[in-house]
Amino acid sequence: MASVRVFGSPASAEVARVLTCLFEKEVDFQLIRIDTYKGKERKPDYLKLQPSGESLTYEDGKNTLVDSRAICLHIASSYNDQGNKDLLGNGTLERASIKQWLRTESQIFDPPSSTLVFYLAFAPLEGLDIEEEEVKKRKNELEKVLNIYDKRLDEVGFLAGDKFTLADLAHLPNIHRLMTMVPECAAMFKERPNVMKWWEAISRRPKWTRVVELQKEAPAVA
Amino acid sequence: MASVRVFGSPASAEVARVLTCLFEKEVDFQLIRIDTYKGKERKPDYLKLQPSGESLTYEDGKNTLVDSRAICLHIASSYNDQGNKDLLGNGTLERASIKQWLRTESQIFDPPSSTLVFYLAFAPLEGLDIEEEEVKKRKNELEKVLNIYDKRLDEVGFLAGDKFTLADLAHLPNIHRLMTMVPECAAMFKERPNVMKWWEAISRRPKWTRVVELQKEAPAVA
The missing domain is CATH 1.20.1050.10 (Glutathione S-transferase Yfyf (Class Pi); Chain A, domain 2)
Structure with a gap:
């Protein structure tokens, strides 16, 4: 199976959705995240919380996807034999x-x-x-x-x-x-x-x- | 001032040393980390705990450094006017x-x-x-x-x-x-x-x- 890489922060709702799906399906993956630290300010990174897919990239071999729901569908059907087998329903x-x-x-x-x-x-x-x-x-x-x-x-x-x-x-x-x-x-x-x-x-x-x-x-x- | 980027996990002693120094000096930076998740195993990433500098890369504009103590010396002298001014001593x-x-x-x-x-x-x-x-x-x-x-x-x-x-x-x-x-x-x-x-x-x-x-x-x- 191709190696899975997720780019983004777990603080993003988009990323959190995909991580939950990967954990449910017991998929091996790498999470690559970039966190910005400001010397003096307290700065919550609220932009990551926008519903747009900008903060998330998913790579699975040659495929790159950015929409969290499409990614979850892809994961659940690609890894149908492992982890939680009910995520995509039966039938x-x-x-x-x-x-x-x-x-x-x-x-x-x-x-x-x-x-x-x-x-x-x-x-x-x-x-x-x-x-x-x-x-x-x-x-x-x-x-x-x-x-x-x-x-x-x-x-x-x-x-x-x-x-x-x-x-x-x-x-x-x-x-x-x-x-x-x-x-x-x-x-x-x-x-x-x-x-x-x-x-x-x-x-x-x-x-x-x-x-x-x-x-x-x-x-x-x- | 050039933008600072640290590649590595805070779990690494090398990386932790550099992060502490950046926080003390109130430097803006980005932390880029790669965490590996295994579907089923509980796998502490103990290799990151080796004293070698492999798990750390520091970029400051065009400079790249990998030794945490050299990086701390570099940070403390490059940013001598901000944050904790005693890190390198006086005199x-x-x-x-x-x-x-x-x-x-x-x-x-x-x-x-x-x-x-x-x-x-x-x-x-x-x-x-x-x-x-x-x-x-x-x-x-x-x-x-x-x-x-x-x-x-x-x-x-x-x-x-x-x-x-x-x-x-x-x-x-x-x-x-x-x-x-x-x-x-x-x-x-x-x-x-x-x-x-x-x-x-x-x-x-x-x-x-x-x-x-x-x-x-x-x-x-x-």
């Missing part, structure tokens, strides 16, 4: 459902959650202005998507069925930030019992908590 | 004393301490054989060098005089390992009150504890 129907939920995550869940993390957790640290209108709009969007999730998770334990799959995995980095850094958004989760039960199940998986440990070494912070 | 006599203690550290202190860390902390984790004769010989060497240090530190607070300098800084990574990973060697330090008082003073410096935090993210450990 075409389940796989289609997983892909649909990955699209929901990237198109409906990620935009409000990334923006809220940016404005409510990182902008204050940088002394940046908070666009109140944008925050209000994004909070409404997040409420709506969480209502859909709470209904779905009343029927099944995980988004694509009764097992943890890529559909759930893709949500880990941003929900972790909202839960740990943005109390007003954490409250939105806590108000929805099915969402909360799901979050508790997926967030205590050892492969994810390993990524959280990697994130704790704050890059570029004095 | 030619003190500077000569610092250079002499750096040689003592690299030629007399480092060989037994690195070898003892390797055999008593890392080899057991890897299931490698311990060469008892070598360990015994190195323990004797360490006892002898600590006797010299204890006498010296009865006269002055730090190796090269009354201030913390590169002479002290260079000792931090290996003593930290002996104190935290090799109880029988930690005992040798604890038996010598002047050495112990010195260790307590130098090991609680915030620039060093910052490096210890960076080291805590254990690379290549499941």
